[in-house]
Amino acid sequence: MEYTNEELFAAASLNLQRGRARQVGECVRELIDRGMPPDEILNRGLIKGMEEVGLRFRDNEIFVPEVLVAARAMICGMNVLRPYIVDDGRKPVGQVVLGTVRGDIHDIGKNLVRMMMESKRIEVIDLGTDVTAARFVQAVRQYNPKVQAADSISDAVRRAKAYAGEEDLILAFGSLSYQGALIREVRKDAK
Amino acid sequence: MTSKERVRMALALEKPDRVPIDYSSNKTVNRRLMDALGLGINATQDDLYELLGVDFRGIGARYIGPALFPERPGMKVNPEYGYYSRWIENEFGGYDDFCYFPLKDAEPEEIEAFPAPDPDDYDYSAVAEQVKKYKDKAIYVGNAGMPDIINSMGRVMGMEDALVNLQLGDEATMVWVEKKTNSELGRMERLLEAIKKAGGEADFMWMGEDLGTQIAPMISMELFNRVFRPVHQKFIDLAKSYGIPTMIHTCGCSSWSYESFIEMGMKAVDTLQPEAVNMSPAYLKEHFGGRLAFHGCISTAQIATMSAEDIDKICKQTLETLMPVGGYCFAPTHMIQDNTPVENIVAMYNAAHKYGVY
Numbered sequence: 001m002e003y004t005n006e007e008l009f010a011a012a013s014l015n016l017q018r019g020r021a022r023q024v025g026e027c028v029r030e031l032i033d034r035g036m037p038p039d040e041i042l043n044r045g046l047i048k049g050m051e052e053v054g055l056r057f058r059d060n061e062i063f064v065p066e067v068l069v070a071a072r073a074m075i076c077g078m079n080v081l082r083p084y085i086v087d088d089g090r091k092p093v094g095q096v097v098l099g100t101v102r103g104d105i106h107d108i109g110k111n112l113v114r115m116m117m118e119s120k121r122i123e124v125i126d127l128g129t130d131v132t133a134a135r136f137v138q139a140v141r142q143y144n145p146k147v148q149a150a151d152s153i154s155d156a157v158r159r160a161k162a163y164a165g166e167e168d169l170i171l172a173f174g175s176l177s178y179q180g181a182l183i184r185e186v187r188k189d190a191k
Numbered sequence: 192m193t194s195k196e197r198v199r200m201a202l203a204l205e206k207p208d209r210v211p212i213d214y215s216s217n218k219t220v221n222r223r224l225m226d227a228l229g230l231g232i233n234a235t236q237d238d239l240y241e242l243l244g245v246d247f248r249g250i251g252a253r254y255i256g257p258a259l260f261p262e263r264p265g266m267k268v269n270p271e272y273g274y275y276s277r278w279i280e281n282e283f284g285g286y287d288d289f290c291y292f293p294l295k296d297a298e299p300e301e302i303e304a305f306p307a308p309d310p311d312d313y314d315y316s317a318v319a320e321q322v323k324k325y326k327d328k329a330i331y332v333g334n335a336g337m338p339d340i341i342n343s344m345g346r347v348m349g350m351e352d353a354l355v356n357l358q359l360g361d362e363a364t365m366v367w368v369e370k371k372t373n374s375e376l377g378r379m380e381r382l383l384e385a386i387k388k389a390g391g392e393a394d395f396m397w398m399g400e401d402l403g404t405q406i407a408p409m410i411s412m413e414l415f416n417r418v419f420r421p422v423h424q425k426f427i428d429l430a431k432s433y434g435i436p437t438m439i440h441t442c443g444c445s446s447w448s449y450e451s452f453i454e455m456g457m458k459a460v461d462t463l464q465p466e467a468v469n470m471s472p473a474y475l476k477e478h479f480g481g482r483l484a485f486h487g488c489i490s491t492a493q494i495a496t497m498s499a500e501d502i503d504k505i506c507k508q509t510l511e512t513l514m515p516v517g518g519y520c521f522a523p524t525h526m527i528q529d530n531t532p533v534e535n536i537v538a539m540y541n542a543a544h545k546y547g548v549y
Contacts, residue, residue, distance in 0.1 A: 019358070019359070060408070062411065063407065064404070064410070065355065065411075068351055068354050068358070072355060105290060106288075108350040130279060
């Protein structure tokens, strides 16, 4: 049975939501073979699927494992698609420096945030875990990102605010220390 | 009333002379507390427990088998389960945190072949002495880290792989979960036999599974029923065969699983982080009061950051809410953290004795 292009876009999105990595890759391959623009495959297939995952996660319809499985399916689709979008001349919508602060080596929350950001075409400079203030500052100076994001289960996040040194930097923190507020933004100069 | 009698009554949802009291803390703050209370370098942990009125004591067996996992430079390795950690300092103390994951991105054959300790490789000979020493205390076997499928898998393959493999029902992972479960069940059985042989009686089995984030379930009910419930049931059934109840530790927003646990024969739930969604004392009382005993509910996040006066108030409120329904055991929600002022801990335990009397 021959699927229409519309059906294939929908299938890519749905398979991604259900975490069927192989099928996502196959849908993307088929859409490429049919000459669909890579940008359209990304937006109408993969990103659309990941947006739905984000909404269902927000509404407690699915949970962390389902999000991780979907994110891996997204990566599988991206691996097929990437060679075709490398040279489209478009830049990422922005850059984020991301890390878990010194004194903490947990990374599940940080990685989830990274996956969500990357699905939105944000370039993430992931510094990993147990990241010192000096390393954050160095990365911010090196990359000049719009956002620095820090995650930690300890109240070290509060101390991480002191890392801010750049005028227009948005700081985003996620921590149990915030009593359930997973992400809170602190703008030095709100825009 | 002895500690044993007190805890037994609480686990049976009855009202003893006062609420049973438990304690758990990080090493650094534990030492600071002992110093502040005048317990010198020669004092034992039991001395502190006596001072605080702690009713609970765990009985265990030390692993004496071969090291199942190689050493790695700069890391500590748990010889039974292959958890690699290193000391991560913070300004108040620190944690042995997990830093190397031997099964990360592993092939199915490697996961299946990952060893689990032989239940015979533990020293059960010290059990008799512990039974004698703690004859009037409430004694338990197991701990919050058993089977703790999510965390124990996370420690060897990283949390991402662990959750993905569980969600996908990865066959090799399931083989390893079963192997580890059987090892733990075997150890519990031998421990309970050793306690019986020593003329003692365990009062309950303690198990754990962190089933919630701060704001939501960690996993779906479908995954819980498919993977976790059958494993957890084995522990409950083993305890039941020795005539003792089971208590499960469940961090975070976990009350979504409690109806299932009641169906499975679970008698008590532990940790009960009041700041997590659907975990407040009032919520727990309304939904599960008189059907489950409660252990915990004094937030370690709050006692680290509140004033001693506010801690007194919040402990009083918690006790006033949960005591009338029966079955409440006063305890911190986690190990008391290193950034907690000792006067706050003192306020917490003073409140337990002041307001926890029936």
